[in-house]
Amino acid sequence: MPHSSQRPPLRRRSLLIAATGTAAGLALPGYAQAQDYPSRPINFICPWPAGGTADASMRAICQAAARVLKQPIAVENKAGAAGMIGAQALAQAKPDGYTVGQIPISVTRFHQLGSLKADPRNDFTYLARTSGQTFGIAVLPQSPFKTLQEMVAHAKANPGKVSYAHAGIGGATHVGMEEFALAAGIQLNAIAYKGGAAALQDTLGGQVDMLADSSSWAPHVEGGKLRLLAIWGEERLPAFKDTPTLKDAGFKVVVDAPNGIGAPAGLEPAVEARLREAFRQAVLSDEFKAVATRIHAPVMYLDGPDYRKYVMGMYDHETRLIQRLKLKELLAKG
Known part of the structure; x- marks a missing residue:
C-alpha cells in the first residue's frame, strides 16, 4: 500500500538534487571562484609616477580596500602617456578580479584622439568614482606675475612666450590650461612632462614660468616656495581662500576631472560586486578622506x-572639447 510520505526513487532524488544545485547557482561557471574570491593578493595599476598626489591617494584607498577584502593590494606604478600606459595595461589584463586600477577620466579623450586603443565604453568594468582634483596655476615667489590678470596681460603682449609645465599632452592639466588660454584670448608655451611630480620640480627650479597641476603645489604654497594665481574648481579652497577660481577671475572654465577605480571588462558579477563594496567602503573611510583633504581632492563617490x-x-x-580646442592638431605638433 503506497504512502504519501514515501521518498522518491534514488535516481529521481539525484536529479532533484542536481536541479536544486543548479538553481542555487552551484553549477554556474565561475561560481566557486567568486565564492573564494579573493584568495590571493590583488595588483593595483596606478597610471602615475610614485610620489605624486594621485599616487598618494591611490595607496591610501588600496590600504583601506585591502582590509575589507582581507588580502594585500600591491600598487604598481605604470606611468607615461598622461596616464594611458597604465589604463591600456588595465584594459588588457585578465578579468579575474586580481588586477584593478585607477582609470583617469581622460580615457574618454585619449581614446578619441587615438592614443588609447582601449575603448572606455566597452573595455572596462567601472567599480567606483573616488575623488576629484583641485587644479591650480602656481608661480615662484619672485615671478613678475602677482595675479592671474597680470599674467594674462603679459601673455597677450608676448604671445607664446609665457611657459607652463603640465603632466602630459592631452591630459587634464594640459587641456584645462588650453581651455583657459582660449577663454582668456592668450597663447601659452606648454611644456609636457611625464607626470605632475616632474613638472613641479622644474617649476621650483625655475625652468618654466608656471605650473599647472593638481594640488602638488599646495605644501609649497603654504611653505612660501610657490604663489598660487588661481584654482580651476567651482569654489575657492578654504585653505587658500584668497586665491580666486578661474570663474572669479572672469573666465568660464571649471576643471575637476574626477578619477575612479576599475577593472578589465568581463568580471564575474559576484567578483564585481565584492570589489564595488570594498572600494565603496574604502572611498568613504576616514583614512582616505584624510588623505583627500590633505591633497585638496574633494571626495566625489559614485558606485560602479x-x-x-x-x-x-x-x-x-x-x-x-576635442573639436573646440583642436586637440588633434595640438597633439600632431607635440
Missing part, C-alpha cells in the same frame, strides 16, 4: 553603475 553613466556622458563632452 553610476560611475559608468558619468563616463559615458564625459565621452560625449570630450568629443565636443
